[in-house]
Amino acid sequence: EYGTHTHKNTKMRLSAHNVLTCAKKSCIGSNFPLRLNAREVTSEASEFDGEFVARFLEKVDWPALVAGAASLNVTIPDTLPDDYADNEELLANVQKVLFDVHVIEGDLFCPGCDRKYNIRNGIPNMLLNETET
Amino acid sequence: YQRRVRDSLPHNSQHRAFCGILKMSLAGDSGRPEHKGPADVVYNETEAAKYATSSRMVAIQRHLAERALELLNLPKGFRGYIADLGCGSGLSGEVLSEAGHRWLGFDLSTAMLDVARSENAEGDLAVLDLGQGLPVRNAIFDGAISVSALQWLCQADNSSHIPRRRLMRLFQTTYNCLRRGARAVFQFYPESGEHIELITTCALRCGFTGGLLVDYPNSAKAKKTYLVLNAGHSGAAMPKALGAATRADVDGDSEEPSRGASSSSSIFTPSSNAVAAAAAAAQGRPVRRQRRGKKKNLKNLDWVLKKKEQRRMRGEKTARDSKYTARRRTHW
Numbered sequence: 313e314y315g316t317h318t319h320k321n322t323k324m325r326l327s328a329h330n331v332l333t334c335a336k337k338s339c340i341g342s343n344f345p346l347r348l349n350a351r352e353v354t355s356e357a358s359e360f361d362g363e364f365v366a367r368f369l370e371k372v373d374w375p376a377l378v379a380g381a382a383s384l385n386v387t388i389p390d391t392l393p394d395d396y397a398d399n400e401e402l403l404a405n406v407q408k409v410l411f412d413v414h415v416i417e418g419d420l421f422c423p424g425c426d427r428k429y430n431i432r433n434g435i436p437n438m439l440l441n442e443t444e445t
Numbered sequence: 446y447q448r449r450v451r452d453s454l455p456h457n458s459q460h461r462a463f464c465g466i467l468k469m470s471l472a473g474d475s476g477r478p479e480h481k482g483p484a485d486v487v488y489n490e491t492e493a494a495k496y497a498t499s500s501r502m503v504a505i506q507r508h509l510a511e512r513a514l515e516l517l518n519l520p521k522g523f524r525g526y527i528a529d530l531g532c533g534s535g536l537s538g539e540v541l542s543e544a545g546h547r548w549l550g551f552d553l554s555t556a557m558l559d560v561a562r563s564e565n566a567e568g569d570l571a572v573l574d575l576g577q578g579l580p581v582r583n584a585i586f587d588g589a590i591s592v593s594a595l596q597w598l599c600q601a602d603n604s605s606h607i608p609r610r611r612l613m614r615l616f617q618t619t620y621n622c623l624r625r626g627a628r629a630v631f632q633f634y635p636e637s638g639e640h641i642e643l644i645t646t647c648a649l650r651c652g653f654t655g656g657l658l659v660d661y662p663n664s665a666k667a668k669k670t671y672l673v674l675n676a677g678h679s680g681a682a683m684p685k686a687l688g689a690a691t692r693a694d695v696d697g698d699s700e701e702p703s704r705g706a707s708s709s710s711s712i713f714t715p716s717s718n719a720v721a722a723a724a725a726a727a728q729g730r731p732v733r734r735q736r737r738g739k740k741k742n743l744k745n746l747d748w749v750l751k752k753k754e755q756r757r758m759r760g761e762k763t764a765r766d767s768k769y770t771a772r773r774r775t776h777w
Contacts, residue, residue, distance in 0.1 A: 328569035
């Protein structure tokens with residue numbers, strides 16, 4: 313499904329995509345979620361930690377996760393069921409989507425100002441230039 | 446003419462790199478890398494590689510990160526989502542990963558981040574100037590650590606950098622993206638009492654409570670400074686510093702002066718006197734006792750009359766007493 317890549321270490325997970333906003337102060341109110349355009353993706357399995365995933369889900373923005381996953385051609389349920397903490401299978405799948413999929417090359421776009429943040433070598437560049445700060 | 450030339454200069458990365466290298470070659474070695482230029486220019490590929498391979502550097506940064514993580518005071522066995530501010534080559538992140546945390550690291554130097562990548566750093570990384578503020582949603586992180594990064598924000602690397610504004614932006618966004626009750630710990634190298642005051646004032650203004658903690662305050666070599674900030678009252682007390690005689694924390698409301706050498710933990714209060722006291726205590730200087738209320742008028746009429754009488758008794762020529770004696774002069 314995902315191309316295996318020599319960059320074993322590259323990591324920009326959907327967990328990061330779920331918390332990153334546009335860096336410009338003027339975009340507040342319309343700075344999230346960033347639109348994700350992925351050109352190169354990989355996956356790396358990690359040990360299942362249901363407790364951690366359940367706690368992370370307390371702060372996850374589910375619609376943003378749905379949109380981010382969709383950008384990577386991954387489908388997840390439209391809504392998060394209330395009893396997610398007890399559903400191990402769901403937690404395991406959510407962990408894969410949040411932490412095991414990595415974007416190597418791509419772009420992020422602010423929904424408010426359309427500013428592009430590039431992702432190179434698994435690292436998004438959120439640095440603003442002097443005129444933007 | 447001068448202003449037009451400055452505006453027409455390209456503000457691209459090549460120009461910044463050129464200026465940085467020029468500045469670095471002209472500057473003497475003060476022992477403070479932040480004086481040489483911005484972090485991404487100082488930590489270019491060569492420096493970044495040196496940083497990662499120097500076993501002494503690695504050991505120091507690891508130790509600082511371990512202490513900063515300890516000061517986060519997370520429950521035993523708790524695995525959380527931590528922010529690493531100024532994560533550099535991933536040394537501090539490795540400490541977080543070993544403790545079971547997931548983390549999101551920010552650094553200005555792509556060269557340092559590339560080293561982190563090649564060293565298999567487990568966290569997510571992003572290029573960012575901390576002085577811009579953290580581009581993160583509210584109430585996300587269970588904690589934040591920063592190792593040897595904050596002093597960089599006190600430098601103005603170009604004409605548009607105002608340290609106070611950058612510090613405020615960092616502290617405000619850090620406060621916002623921490624969960625209620627979470628902590629941020631910044632280990633840094635304070636250059637002066639003024640820097641400490643600037644930093645602590647900015648942190649206070651953003652809603653943080655907490656204080657400055659200095660381990661081994663009496664050793665110039667071992668001394669390490671940590672800014673311990675609570676986002677919303679966590680209920681936990683200020684941690685104990687290492688290597689100092691235990692003296693109760695400086696309280697800005699107390700009349701008792703603290704002996705600088707033994708006190709190494711100071712709590713914030715909004716009073717500016719307390720901030721100055723904290724800065725002094727952190728540097729090992731004795732803290733001046735703060736005077737409450739108006740200063741007494743020592744040279745009042747009774748005192749003057751008494752002194753004049755003493756002079757007369759000694760046989761010295763003394764002006765006669767009149768209604769003008771010891772009266773407040775309006776001009777001399």
